[in-house]
Amino acid sequence: MHMNRINGNDLLTIGFNQGKILGLALEVLEKNYQDTDRETVLTIMKNVAEKPELYLDHEILEDLATKIIEDANAPKDDTISLNETAMPFNIYGQEHIDEGAVRQMDTAMRLPVTVAGALMPDAHQGYGLPIGGVLAAKNAVIPYGVGVDIGCRMALSVFDIPESHFVNNADIYKRELIDHTRFGAGHGFVRHQRAEHAVLERNEFNMTQFIKTLQDKAWSQLGTSGGGNHFVEWGIIEFAERDEVLNIPAGRYVALLSHSGSRGLGATIAGHYTRLAKDICKLPKEASNLAYLDMNSSEGQEYWLAMNLAGDYASACHEIIHNKLTKAIGGQLLARVENHHNFAWKETWNGEDVIVHRKGATPAGKGVMGIIPGSMTAPGFLVRGKGLEDAINSASHGAGRQMSRTQAIKSISHQEMDAILKANGVTLIGAGRDEAPMAYKDINMVMDAQKKLVDVVAKFSPKMVRMADDGSKED
Template identity: 60%
Template sequence: MSVLNVNGKMLRTIGFPQGPVIRTALTVIEEHYQHYDAVALETLLKSILENPAAYVNDAIAGEIATMLIAATTSTTIPLKDTAVPYAIFGQDHIEAGALKQMNTAVRLPVAVAGAIMPDAHQGYGLPIGGVLAAENAVIPYGVGVDIGCRMCLSILDLPVPSLTIEEHTYKKELNNHTKFGAGAAWKKLTADPVLERNEFKEIAFVRALLDKASGQLGTSGSGNHFVEWGTVTLTDAQNEWNLPVGDYVALLSHSGSRGLGAQIAGHYTKVAKERCPLPQEAANLAYLDLATEAGQEYWLAMNLAGDYASACHHLIHKKLIAAMGATLLARVENHHNFAWKEMYQGKEVIVHRKGATPAGKGVLGIIPGSMTAPGFIVRGKGEESSLQSASHGAGRQLSRTRAIASIKPHELKQVLQEHGVTLIGGGLDEAPGAYKDIHTVMAAQQQLVEVVGRFQPKLVRMADAGEPRED
């Protein structure tokens, strides 16, 4: 976050409540904190937010703290005195902020059980890598802003040497058939059944998003979203497709529901906060009762966004597979920002996986590494203590701000060369050094999944550096 670009949206993202407190904070920042760097300012603001009472007597920050306290002294729904237990996988590699957020989440009145994955890091509301089962309630920020963000892997019949011999062709088609970034859209629209869904007609808020959804179908977001060519090495002779073990050309994509999902998330988070006032530390975990009209409306909109995300991936893969004259041999895909109705200890619950992969017994999924590190095709073991979940990737060890500040362009270039990876777009915030070691993460979840195969990136397409985040 840049001091020069601080605005209300950024403060709300950090967790500041809508209203006068944001106006006060912006004024104080403008008058007194222009000399702070981005990381120091973000750290200070989060500290004031977490414990405003500690800053009330501060000559400068006290004005923000006083407004925060006033904004949160209205009637709130209390948290449970005793948290429901939750399992931690890979605790040595999880930052304190993520655990603190999880400790709050499991004290929600609707909390039934929880788990945190080894790739976890601090987010907003539920931590990234957090899993929470709730009773008849859905938490918009427990799903996340990018509803239905997912992985999709296609294994193809192309010869592996062609990735090197015909790299120019792979690169050209990757550029021709992908679009990245906030607001990215195709001029020529593609028809798809998801655009004919009743939700676009029956939910007033969603109806207004149809035009944006039509243009963005088959596009990808910014941040860590990608489409990449690489090789898959199948290691399990008993794989679900009866393919021989060995190496294959593969196409892997990671993105979500674009502007459609972001708008749905923002709207229903606001509704939830209005209807479910929680203590300040839990404000971003506001939930909607599924017995209410608002809860049912969000549930329908969330599922629409998830299906839309899936359709985006399928269109991207369809175009690229056709462009390369390939045949699809196998496909694996999964959401990792979503909520599901599942059974837990004989009772139906709503399982939120915010940056976590479904890992029910026999369920296939994909856990990526980074632009140079391998990803893994996995088969779930159905571990109940993890709420049948696994990590959704390696997980960040550096925030975007810290990665940009500490990783140099020549360092990224060097690591790409060492791993034989060609990068189109991308920025320092997505450099491999910003992520945890995927092998360490996988070692921490052997209880949760078994490995079926391994994906190695070779040609990676991402949004251009500096592209603003929409989803």
């Protein structure tokens, strides 16, 4: 009886897999078992597939058995494939966004967990997800989609103090600003100067030994600000008309604005869980910084708790700074507004439960308040979100850089920086040329590109800005 009726499907049914081994098995049958009955051959081949070690000395089946064993012990390629085509995404102010940021967003839109995305008008290239990128994912969180400075945020305090009081007492405002702020990588308070806050008593600090080791560092840096573009500044905020929600009449008021994040706590958490995600989630090289953690996994849940802890810690830092300076200056607090970026939220988008990553993007759901700063001389804006679903309920988190830090230092002189500060009546304490106003996009251009995303409530003009002395980055 000839064996030509046995085919690849027959071998797949008894335990072989698609691939080179299947082809080799069919060759062996063709050359050696044409005259053996079908059931006998199928039994032999099933035994070889299940127990190849028994056939290593077989005169006909040795090579096939060896290949089956080698294939079983070969390292598996567990790289997760990206989708062949990127999902479409909306870009706001595309003419002002570099191609690198668009390419990064395009890669993010090919992840198998991606549901939707959008690019804000202040976007520029970063690591993994671009700065200004918003990505909605299905049941997955991307540590580098959140970013290194977890929960970085803006906080604004508006006082019933007239502009004239600031002008006439600038030296007092400067003294208090210097006394009550600390900046830069590694900078914190010595033990007897440290502030207290309930966030340091959170149970999350005890969930792993790794998190526990960060508690003392978090305590020392509580109430401090990072390096780079982080700041605490006095300025004048103008309400062109009465805002009924905040209950603030039209007028010009002294205000305090701060920008900083979760300091060493957040940076260390980000680094740890990014490495963990890359070990678990193997993506192609161009997408490796977008490695994600399944929200149903213990690692995903652990990161989620750590991320929220870092975000609340960042909020506590701003609270302490604002409380200290409010007490130092006096006056009645009319409103305090706060929003954060570099974070992930559980939200509903287009009727679907998703994890929304806003890496350098401001939440702008319907009626949600936010602050979008410009630069140390350009105005910032108090805004109210319009809840545009096409933008995934988001807006820009600032003006966005148009020069890298290295480029800014090379191309901007101290004289040019001093001149623009003087022209705008701004007193600067600290900062390097990497944070010069010219290194940033025109905030008015950015705001114009997102009129569909937010309404402007008030305009903030910086007057006295404090930043890290050396323009250093976060530790």
